[in-house]
Amino acid sequence: MSLIYTSDKLSEISIAISESARDAGLLVLPGVEIVRSPDVELDGEEVDILAALHVAALVNAPFICVDAATFEADELREIPEYSDLPVEAERIVESAETRNGLLMSVAVSWVSDGLSYRWMAQADWIGPLLSNIEAAVQDSELEADAEYENSRIEYRETFQAAVAALVESRRFRGEQLSRRKLVAPSVLSEAGVRDAPEGFLNRQVLPEANRIVAMKAYEYEQAFRTRVLQMGSELRGHPDWQRVFTKARRTDIALKFLMEKAEGYRLPKLLAEEVSEAAAKPVNTAHVQARPE
Structure with a gap:
């Protein structure tokens, strides 16, 4: 099962990292940031913080950097893609102001032997929030289109076809959760589903396909356990x-x-x-x- 993090859980992790790192023989350097993109990513949904620190110790990381990011609605509005939101999307941002000051993610980074590593865990509400904002933006853009209704029908058909193609693929459902995003484009191409925009695939199709696969896998797991x-x-x-x-x-x-x-x-x-x-x-x-x- 995937690991889930509340903001309170992220706070506990952030506070305990220094002690956990010390127990693992790792040095935490506050105020230091590794600016290069990670070569190796450890998904917080699959790997907990203690396992990540164990990996850092195994590769003899000279130090680790910790970044605990808090949510601020105004800072979100300063991002270019969120600076001029339609009415409904802005309402979603306004409703999220109640979360100002809460931790939305914790990341631990390190370098070793020329490779950059990063473990990241996000609060369980930040992904749905951003998805809802982007969905509201997309809806607004569709409503401005003269062919709005046709677009919605095409969207629905593409969504259903894409989800079905992924769920029916043994290669997709047999992959680890963190790797399904990588195999999804080729699976859709082989199934003859037209090219889906990356945002549509990542925020709409994959979550639904993963939900269906997880539900079916759980049914098999429970049946086999008996x-x-x-x-x-x-x-x-x-x-x-x-x-x-x-x-x-x-x-x-x-x-x-x-x-x-x-x-x-x-x-x-x-x-x-x-x-x-x-x-x-x-x-x-x-x-x-x-x-x-």
């Missing part, structure tokens, strides 16, 4: 699983085995470990009696 022993018994006879002996390799085989049974939906690694452990347990044959000749 059949761990049965799944383990089936996996035990799998040739690929029999040919490897390390826990990690067997877990990888088990994950592929489960995903195949789940129509390609990506399932939690923890479930794969449980099934692999069930497969590794010796078969109890004590209750089997010899048949009389």
Whole structure:
């Protein structure tokens, strides 16, 4: 499941980073900013702060930089793309003024061996807020178009076709959440869906496709958890699983085995470990009696 951060949770993380970094043997340099784009990004929805600091320690980062950004509606209005908003979008910004001063993101950056790393976590409300503002801007632009109704029909058809193409793609639903954004354009192209603008894809299509995939994957996960022993018994006879002996390799085989049974939906690694452990347990044959000749 994806990690979710409230502003209060981000505040706790921001306050605790110095101590956590010290425990990991890392130096925090306040007031320092790494201005280059990251070569390696650690998604806060997939990786928690302690794991990120562990990565920094593993690559021998000489120091880390912490950036805790607070929300201010007026600062949002100073951004060129938000400086001249239509009425409905401005109302959304005004309603967001109640969040002024709240943390909207925490980022930790470091450099090592010529590579720039960044871990970032955003408050659970900032993404929907920006999406709502941009959706209001798009609606305003559509309303100004003489072919507004036709545009809405085309938008809806494209949206539905794009979502369906992604959800039906085994490659898309089998990818990690953080990588689906990378494979989505090629999946849509292969499915014959016309080129979708990046903003439309990222803010409209991907969230809906990810929601559907997550819901279906969760259904498979819950169903398989009631059949761990049965799944383990089936996996035990799998040739690929029999040919490897390390826990990690067997877990990888088990994950592929489960995903195949789940129509390609990506399932939690923890479930794969449980099934692999069930497969590794010796078969109890004590209750089997010899048949009389």
